[in-house]
Amino acid sequence: MHIMEGFLPWSWAAFWWLLALPCLALGVYQLNKVLKVDREALPLLGVTGGFVFILSSLKLPSVTGSCSHPTGTGLPTICFGPWITSVICAIVLLFQALFLAHGGLSTMGANIISMGVAGPLIGWGIYRALRDTRVSMFITVFLVCAFADLFTYVVTSLELALAYPAQVGGVGSSFVVFMGIFAITQIPLAIVESFVLVLVFKYIVQLRPGILIRLKVFPEAKIMAARVDA
Amino acid sequence: MLRRYRFEILAIIAILVFCALFVYTSSKMGNAEFAGSDDMGSAQISKITGIPEEQFHPLIGQWVPPSGEIESALFALQAAIGGIAVGWVFGYWKGLKEKG
Numbered sequence: 001m002h003i004m005e006g007f008l009p010w011s012w013a014a015f016w017w018l019l020a021l022p023c024l025a026l027g028v029y030q031l032n033k034v035l036k037v038d039r040e041a042l043p044l045l046g047v048t049g050g051f052v053f054i055l056s057s058l059k060l061p062s063v064t065g066s067c068s069h070p071t072g073t074g075l076p077t078i079c080f081g082p083w084i085t086s087v088i089c090a091i092v093l094l095f096q097a098l099f100l101a102h103g104g105l106s107t108m109g110a111n112i113i114s115m116g117v118a119g120p121l122i123g124w125g126i127y128r129a130l131r132d133t134r135v136s137m138f139i140t141v142f143l144v145c146a147f148a149d150l151f152t153y154v155v156t157s158l159e160l161a162l163a164y165p166a167q168v169g170g171v172g173s174s175f176v177v178f179m180g181i182f183a184i185t186q187i188p189l190a191i192v193e194s195f196v197l198v199l200v201f202k203y204i205v206q207l208r209p210g211i212l213i214r215l216k217v218f219p220e221a222k223i224m225a226a227r228v229d230a
Numbered sequence: 231m232l233r234r235y236r237f238e239i240l241a242i243i244a245i246l247v248f249c250a251l252f253v254y255t256s257s258k259m260g261n262a263e264f265a266g267s268d269d270m271g272s273a274q275i276s277k278i279t280g281i282p283e284e285q286f287h288p289l290i291g292q293w294v295p296p297s298g299e300i301e302s303a304l305f306a307l308q309a310a311i312g313g314i315a316v317g318w319v320f321g322y323w324k325g326l327k328e329k330g
Contacts, residue, residue: 002268005288007275013289043319050319053312057305061252065262066270092308098293099304102268106289138237160271164278174278181270188248195244199237207323 001071001114001156001182002096005104012163017109023117024090027083034080040211041080044204048076049088051200055193056092056115062185070193071152073120074145075201078127079217082120089116110159118155123148137205137218137226138198145197149190153182202226 008016034041055072062068076085093111096102103111123144130140157178166174205212205226213220232239256262276283295301 004268004272004286005290005292006286007272008289010289043322046315046319050312050315054309054316055312057308057312059266059305060248061256061264063251063255064267065255065259065264066267067264068267095308099295100301100308101292101294104288104290104292156271160275164275166278177274177278178271181274182267185267188251192244192248195237195241199241202237203320207320207327 001068001111001152002093002103003107003110003156003159005097005101005107008107008110008159008163010106012159013106013109015109016107016113016159020086020090020109020112020117023083023086024112027085027087030081031084031087034084034215038211038214040208041215044079044208044211044215045076045084045088047200047204048079049091051075051197052085052088052092056096060189060192062188064181064185066181066185068153068182068185068189070189071115071119071149072145072193072197073115073152074123074141074148074194075197077120077123077148078141078144078201079212079215082117082124085120086112086116111156114155114159115152119148119150119152122151131218137222138201140218141201142194142198145194146190149193150183150186153186154179157182 031045035045052072055070057069059067059069071089073085073089076088090108090112093103093108093115097104097108126147127140127144130143157175160178161171161175164174165171166177205223209223209227212218212223217223256264272283272286276286295304
């Protein structure tokens with residue numbers, strides 16, 4: 001999902017940075033607040049953020065004959081919301097821009113928006129819609145992780161299509177072409193990632209249900225029921 | 231037993247299916263390079279604009295790992311940082327739980 005350094009014109013790079021900055025500011029503000037209220041949130045942040053680090057470093061082969069990496073943003077989205085997730089992503093993307101030449105400083109705004117804001121926002125929407133229903137916690141986690149990952153690549157495609165509309169068919173046909181490169185490759189990766197993250201979430205529920213209850217990640221009844229069941 | 235470990239089983243099956251898909255595609259698609267989709271995106275940009283890829287210069291100067299080996303070392307470092315965080319926290323939580 002990285003847009004390489006130099007592959008966005010200045011105007012678009014600045015536009016996405018301008019969108020990303022308020023998200024990051026809100027994320028930093030929320031992060032301070034959460035950590036002040038409950039120090040036990042820090043380990044949870046470590047686990048969920050740690051998986052973003054691990055998963056976004058794994059470039060996996062896909063059925064399209066190309067490689068791409070999962071995002072891992074579903075778990076922090078569920079536990080902390082999209083804004084704090086955008087801060088985690090910004091740290092990962094900065095590391096990759098500085099040391100790996102994956103993405104870049106000028107395109108980082110666009111990459112933060114796709115990986116750290118747009119994907120997590122879709123995931124957050126699914127999570128909020130399902131949290132208080134009878135749908136299983138684990139199915140909710142699965143769906144959030146899968147769509148946060150997939151939608152990241154849909155938005156990357158959109159960002160590139162907006163900057164580079166095709167001569168025939170404009171933004172729309174460009175979007176379809178980029179979707180073919182990014183989103184199709186991503187489908188199997190998103191599914192595998194989600195199975196793994198559901199497992200991670202199960203371990204968090206087993207080991208430390210208290211913090212999930214205090215942060216109101218899921219209703220207490222659901223978390224306690226899952227503990228007995230798992 | 232099966233119900234208790236259902237998520238472990240599902241994750242293993244998902245990973246195995248994923249590996250099988252990879253073996254299948256890499257044997258069927260003889261010319262598949264398994265290049266990064268990021269690079270394919272860049273190639274597509276140069277196709278749409280008609281500007282060769284080499285003419286896209288970084289807007290902000292960037293250090294590029296001098297070789298694929300160094301790049302993969304740094305990727306491994308990134309995964310290790312994440313792995314340490316995850317392992318540390320799960321160990322901490324497990325210790326807390328056993329202490330009561």
